[in-house]
Amino acid sequence: MLVAAEASGDALGAGLAQALRALRPDAAFVGVGGPKMAAEGVDSPFDIAELSILGWLEGLRAYGRVKARVADTVALAVRERPDAVVLIDSWGFTIRVAKALREVLPGVPLIKYVGPQVWASRPGRARTLAGAVDHLLALYAFDAPWFEREGLATTVVGSQALHVDMGAANPAAFRAARGIAPDARLLLVLPGSRPSEIRLMTPVYEAAIKSLKAADPGLEVAVVVAGTVADDVTARIAAWPFRTHVVTEADKYAAMKAATVALATSGTVSTELALAGAPMVIGYRFAPLSYAIMKPFFTGRYATLFNHAADEEIARELIQTDATPEKVAAEVGRLLRNPDARAAQTRRQTEALDYMGRGGDDPSALAAEAVLKVIAGASGSNGASALDSVR
Numbered sequence: 001m002l003v004a005a006e007a008s009g010d011a012l013g014a015g016l017a018q019a020l021r022a023l024r025p026d027a028a029f030v031g032v033g034g035p036k037m038a039a040e041g042v043d044s045p046f047d048i049a050e051l052s053i054l055g056w057l058e059g060l061r062a063y064g065r066v067k068a069r070v071a072d073t074v075a076l077a078v079r080e081r082p083d084a085v086v087l088i089d090s091w092g093f094t095i096r097v098a099k100a101l102r103e104v105l106p107g108v109p110l111i112k113y114v115g116p117q118v119w120a121s122r123p124g125r126a127r128t129l130a131g132a133v134d135h136l137l138a139l140y141a142f143d144a145p146w147f148e149r150e151g152l153a154t155t156v157v158g159s160q161a162l163h164v165d166m167g168a169a170n171p172a173a174f175r176a177a178r179g180i181a182p183d184a185r186l187l188l189v190l191p192g193s194r195p196s197e198i199r200l201m202t203p204v205y206e207a208a209i210k211s212l213k214a215a216d217p218g219l220e221v222a223v224v225v226a227g228t229v230a231d232d233v234t235a236r237i238a239a240w241p242f243r244t245h246v247v248t249e250a251d252k253y254a255a256m257k258a259a260t261v262a263l264a265t266s267g268t269v270s271t272e273l274a275l276a277g278a279p280m281v282i283g284y285r286f287a288p289l290s291y292a293i294m295k296p297f298f299t300g301r302y303a304t305l306f307n308h309a310a311d312e313e314i315a316r317e318l319i320q321t322d323a324t325p326e327k328v329a330a331e332v333g334r335l336l337r338n339p340d341a342r343a344a345q346t347r348r349q350t351e352a353l354d355y356m357g358r359g360g361d362d363p364s365a366l367a368a369e370a371v372l373k374v375i376a377g378a379s380g381s382n383g384a385s386a387l388d389s390v391r
Contacts, residue, residue: 001082002031002042003073003097005051005090007193007228008268010034012088012113012364015160017042019368030080032073035227045072049195049228051093066093074100082108084375087133089114091125098132109378111371113137115154118146119308120300126150135374137367140356142309157366161271162358164253169276171258178222178245180258185336186220187212188247188259188278190269191233193226197265200285202236205263207325212333213242219336222247222255261335261342263328266303270315271356274306274349279342280315281331283323291320306352314348 004013014036020027021040031042038044046069074097077085085101085108087094098110110133116125119142129136130152138144139159147154172182180186187209191201213219222245225233230248237244247255256262256276264270266284273280282304286294302308304315316331318324335342 001077001080001085002029002033002037002088003085003094004031004033004037004088005048005093007034007226009088009090009114010036010048012160013037013042013086014040015364016086016088016113016367016371019362019364020371022365023368023372030076030082032069032076045076051090066096069093070096070100073097074104077101077108078104081105083379084109084111084371086111086113086137086371091116095128095132102132107378109134109374111135111137111374113367114139115143115147117300119143120303121294121298123299126152134378135370137370139363140305140309155366155370156357157370158357158360158363159268159271160363161268162275162353162356162360163362164272164275166253166257166276169253169257171254174251174254174258180220180245184218184220185216185260186222186258187332187336188255188262189221189223190262190264190273191223192265192267193228195229195232196287197284198229198232198236200287201265201283201323202233204283204285204323204325204328206237206240208263208328208332209240209242211325211329212336215333216336221245222259224249224252224255261332263332266317266319268305270304271306271353274353275358277346277350279335279345279349281328281335282315282317283328284317284319285323286320306349306356309355310348310352312348314345314352 002013004010010033013033017029017040029042032044033042034048050065051069087098101110112129112133115129115136115138118126126146127150130150136147136152136154138154138156141156144154144156175182189205191198191205209221223237224247227249234246256273256278259278262273262278262280264273264280264282266282270282300308303317303319307313307315318327
């Protein structure tokens with residue numbers, strides 16, 4: 001059983017399903033996920049878009065809905081009796097599912113794929129997770145010690161974001177297809193994949209771009225629309241008072257490679273941009289009350305993974321009160337005007353990716369091997385064949 005509650009988890013779940021099937025062609029899947037997991041045979045009982053929630057206040061407002069979907073997920077597990085349950089990312093939802101499953105299916109191994117970023121905030125979640133699941137599949141080596149100290153068996157599998165194949169992405173063709181001159185400055189905007197991110201960040205980005213366009217009328221602007229929020233983003237940018245190129249996920253990597261500078265809402269996309277060689281500015285806002293509640297729990301210096309790995313602010317982070325149109329325009333404008341600054345930031349971003357483990361084995365394959373080993377350990381002789389298949 002694979003359980004994912006947002007777009008990034010859907011992609012991880014689909015990759016894991018493919019890798020498990022490669023090792024065990026007889027594998028069958030049930031669970032919760034989005035369109036990518038559905039293509040791998042995971043038929044979700046509900047639309048995960050309604051679970052794309054960030055922030056304490058937003059979580060409180062959605063509590064009834066989340067509780068109902070936890071119950072739906074647990075009911076599915078009880079009905080299907082899986083050999084293991086893999087809970088992918090989405091801390092607030094999956095930890096509730098894990099605790100409920102532990103009560104009703106105590107013998108089924110529970111595996112968490114992507115731990116909470118305890119290095120950034122709320123380190124106590126490491127102990128909470130250790131008490132709720134049997135194994136963690138961590139993305140980065142710097143994650144593991146936090147959970148192992150709490151007694152949680154952890155396998156570092158690496159991040160799929162570090163293994164994105166951009167070989168087919170053609171930046172010249174991307175520009176030509178949209179009438180963007182080869183030497184034109186192109187700002188690529190990635191507003192996020194959660195409804196709350198779109199609501200809070202697109203007005204900031206619109207105002208910042210207005211200022212940038214006033215100073216540089218020839219600046220081209222493109223916006224990537226994530227599948228889970230595509231309609232919302234498309235409707236919002238249609239009202240922007242300047243020409244904007246809409247970019248679907250299919251053309252995302254070509255757009256990243258074509259960009260002069262990127263403006264991105266904090267998330268996994270920052271790693272993909274670094275792989276594409278795009279210098280970037282990172283923005284993020286929470287709802288004000290949520291931020292006030294959460295701020296005391298922030299312990300990390302940086303929100304962006306490669307900044308954390310390098311322990312320096314390579315990409316400028318504008319968080320909450322710093323995420324103003326004026327500051328965003330100033331930081332993006334600085335990079336747009338200064339090719340030396342862009343080249344230096346791109347080089348430092350690339351170096352930081354090496355600290356994160358770029359160039360390792362395929363994460364989905366490593367995750368699949370770890371899942372089968374957990375099943376083997378839990379199921380005795382029946383699991384031995386799974387372990388033999390891994391070997």
